[in-house]
Each structure stands twice: as C-alpha cells, then as structure tokens.
Amino acid sequence: MNPKIFFTPGPAAIYPTVAQHTQNAFAEQIPSISHRSPAFQAIYQQTYENIREIFQLPDDYAVLFTGSATEVWERLLQNCVAHETFHLVNGSFSRRFYDFALLLNKMPHLHEVLWGQGFDLAQIEVPTNVEMICVTHNETSTGVSMPVADIHALKDRYPDKLLVVDMVSSAPIPMLDFTKIDAAYFSVQKAFGLPAGLGVWLVNRRCLEKAQTLEDQGQVTGTYHRLTNLWKSFEKFQTPPTPNVLGLYLLSKVTQDLLHKGIRQIRQETNTKAQLLYNAIEAMDGLEIFVKNPDHRSEVVVVANTQGNATELIQKLADQNMVIGSGYGQNKTSQIRVANFPATSLTEVEELLEIMQKTM
Numbered sequence: 537m538n539p540k541i542f543f544t545p546g547p548a549a550i551y552p553t554v555a556q557h558t559q560n561a562f563a564e565q566i567p568s569i570s571h572r573s574p575a576f577q578a579i580y581q582q583t584y585e586n587i588r589e590i591f592q593l594p595d596d597y598a599v600l601f602t603g604s605a606t607e608v609w610e611r612l613l614q615n616c617v618a619h620e621t622f623h624l625v626n627g628s629f630s631r632r633f634y635d636f637a638l639l640l641n642k643m644p645h646l647h648e649v650l651w652g653q654g655f656d657l658a659q660i661e662v663p664t665n666v667e668m669i670c671v672t673h674n675e676t677s678t679g680v681s682m683p684v685a686d687i688h689a690l691k692d693r694y695p696d697k698l699l700v701v702d703m704v705s706s707a708p709i710p711m712l713d714f715t716k717i718d719a720a721y722f723s724v725q726k727a728f729g730l731p732a733g734l735g736v737w738l739v740n741r742r743c744l745e746k747a748q749t750l751e752d753q754g755q756v757t758g759t760y761h762r763l764t765n766l767w768k769s770f771e772k773f774q775t776p777p778t779p780n781v782l783g784l785y786l787l788s789k790v791t792q793d794l795l796h797k798g799i800r801q802i803r804q805e806t807n808t809k810a811q812l813l814y815n816a817i818e819a820m821d822g823l824e825i826f827v828k829n830p831d832h833r834s835e836v837v838v839v840a841n842t843q844g845n846a847t848e849l850i851q852k853l854a855d856q857n858m859v860i861g862s863g864y865g866q867n868k869t870s871q872i873r874v875a876n877f878p879a880t881s882l883t884e885v886e887e888l889l890e891i892m893q894k895t896m
C-alpha cells in the first residue's frame with residue numbers, strides 16, 4: 537500500500553525527520569527521564585534557544601509549554617487581563633478566544649467580519665479601557681491571514697495595550713517583529729509537523745509584570761500553570777507539572793532541523809508552493825478560491841469553494857492517497873482546505889495538483 541500524503545491543516549503531515557528522532561528518543565530512553573533532571577533541562581534549553589533563533593525573540597521573552605494552544609487562550613485571559621479584551625474575529629478559532637473571554641467574565645469587545653474576509657485597519661477602533669488586543673495571524677477555519685505589517689501597525693497605534701497573536705497554524709512561517717507584540721502561541725501538530733500534545737507560548741516580561749500586578753491585587757490567575765509559576769520554572773528550564781517530554785524532545789530536534797535547512801529557505805519554499813496552489817486552483821473548473829483579497833490569502837491554509845459536494849471530491853482524492861481537509865464548520869461540505877506546511881515538499885504539492893486536475 538502506498539503511504540498517504542496529508543495536506544490536512546492539523547493534525548497534519550509529519551515532518552520527515554520525526555520518525556527517526558522518535559526511534560532515537562526511545563533508544564536514548566528519553567520518555568523515562570525525570571523532568572527535574574539535567575537531561576531534561578538540557579532539552580528545554582536547546583528548544584528555547586532554537587525557538588529564540590527561529591523567531592528572533594528579544595531577551596525579555598520566555599518560551600513556555602502548555603497542553604495545547606487552546607490552553608494559552610485561558611492562560612492569557614486569567615493572567616494578563618483584569619477587565620477588558622478586544623478581539624478581531626473572522627472565523628471559528630478567533631471566535632473561540634472571544635467566547636472564552638465571555639466565560640471568564642472578562643468584558644470582550646468584538647470586531648467581527650464575515651468569513652473569508654480580512655480586516656481593514658481604518659475600521660478598527662479599540663476602546664480606551666481595553667488591556668489586551670487579540671489577533672489571529674492565520675484563521676485556519678477560513679484561510680484568511682492577517683498581514684504582519686497590519687499586526688505591527690496595531691501596536692504602533694496602541695502601544696500601551698498588550699498585543700497577543702494566535703499563530704497556531706502558521707508558525708514558524710510569519711516573520712513577526714516580537715518587539716511589536718507581547719505574546720504569541722502555537723501548537724506543534726500544525727506547521728511544525730509533530731504529533732499533537734504540546735502548546736508553545738512565547739511571552740514577554742510585560743505580560744509577566746501584568747500577571748504579578750493582578751496577583752498582588754488578589755486576582756485568581758490560575759494554579760500550577762499561572763504565568764508567574766510557569767516563568768519561575770522556565771528560569772530553571774523546568775515545567776511545573778510533568779510535561780510531554782517526548783514531544784519536547786521532538787520539538788528540540790525538528791527546530792534544529794529547520795534551522796539547519798534555513799528558516800529563510802523554508803519561508804521561500806512555502807511562498808513558492810502557495811503561489812503554485814493558488815494559481816492551479818484558480819484555473820481549475822469547479823473550484824473557486826474563497827478569500828477574494830490576495831493580500832489576505834493564507835500561505836499555509838488554502839481554502840476553495842467547490843461547485844459540487846466537497847465530501848465527494850475529498851473522498852476521490854483520498855482513494856488516491858491524497859488527504860486534504862474538508863471545509864470548517866458551516867462550510868464542511870462546500871469547501872476544501874489544503875495545508876501548505878514545511879513537511880510537504882514541492883514535489884508532493886505538484887503531485888496533488890496533478891491528481892486534482894484529473895479528478896475534477
């Protein structure tokens with residue numbers, strides 16, 4: 537049987553080196569080491585240094601580990617907000633962060649646009665009392681990406697507010713300027729091509745200071761994973777609870793591989809594959825690119841409307857070992873989503889497009 541090729545947006549194709557790293561991990565008995573041991577601290581430190589280099593993190597940033605990116609939404613709301621947040625919402629994931637803010641009795645302000653659309657900065661007005669602005673770099677449900685220049689411009693307009701970026705499905709591709717944001721976060725089972733089970737939270741000292749202030753004022757900021765506690769552990773390259781040591785080991789190795797290949801090279805390849813995908817899909821009968829404004833099109837999750845039932849097309853491709861994603865939520869049977877992550881090669885993208893052309 538030929539192996540399947542996954543173009544799903546998460547869980548996604550596994551980065552080609554992961555199987556060998558996993559074997560090595562067991563050979564080195566990594567899953568049995570103590571998370572208080574120097575061996576663990578060395579893995580954490582290596583991962584921190586790699587991530588720091590990939591994202592060009594300033595000195596005042598910590599790299600923290602959680603169960604998933606979903607957890608980071610809760611952590612940010614509990615630790616960095618007393619009363620008010622502001623959310624740019626254009627799909628299911630950005631909406632969920634807003635919903636969490638409601639559940640935690642914050643006062644979230646909503647700036648929402650239709651699915652498939654991005655944001656016009658001129659239309660955005662953040663109220664004075666807002667403490668944290670929440671944006672999503674890559675809305676995985678719709679294939680809309682927010683240009684990094686727009687994210688940075690928000691900080692220039694509102695320098696006193698915390699600016700936090702969901703880069704769950706696009707990291708490590710966007711070149712964010714981390715001096716212009718206060719936190720960003722991702723899960724490893726998307727563009728990093730790792731098995732699920734680890735969230736990564738890049739967070740600066742301003743967020744830590746805010747958490748400390750709120751604690752001093754008596755706000756409940758959480759328990760084992762409150763920011764002050766996570767940061768204290770980070771300073772020893774440890775984690776408060778027993779973490780996903782295997783996942784962390786694999787992240788340390790794959791980030792090393794990405795750096796070895798060159799992060800610029802990876803970003804260039806992603807751009808090349810994205811252009812190929814958009815051009816080919818645009819030319820195909822029966823498919824229509826969902827995001828109309830080219831400036832808002834995601835490089836890493838390409839979404840298209842289907843003329844017929846998307847489920848049939850997805851099944852026909854799956855029969856030929858090409859696994860693409862369905863539409864999200866309300867668009868499940870009317871759209872396809874094709875992930876363009878570093879784990880899939882140009883050749884694989886070309887193979888997919890060839891099979892799609894024959895199948896459409």
Ligand SMILES: *Cc1c(COP(=O)(O)O)cnc(C)c1O
Pocket residue numbers: 546604605606607629630672674675676702703704705723
């Ligand atoms: C997948 C995803 C999340 C949630 O990630 P989990 O790993 O399920 O916690 C959040 N935001 C975006 C944009 C996502 O694509």
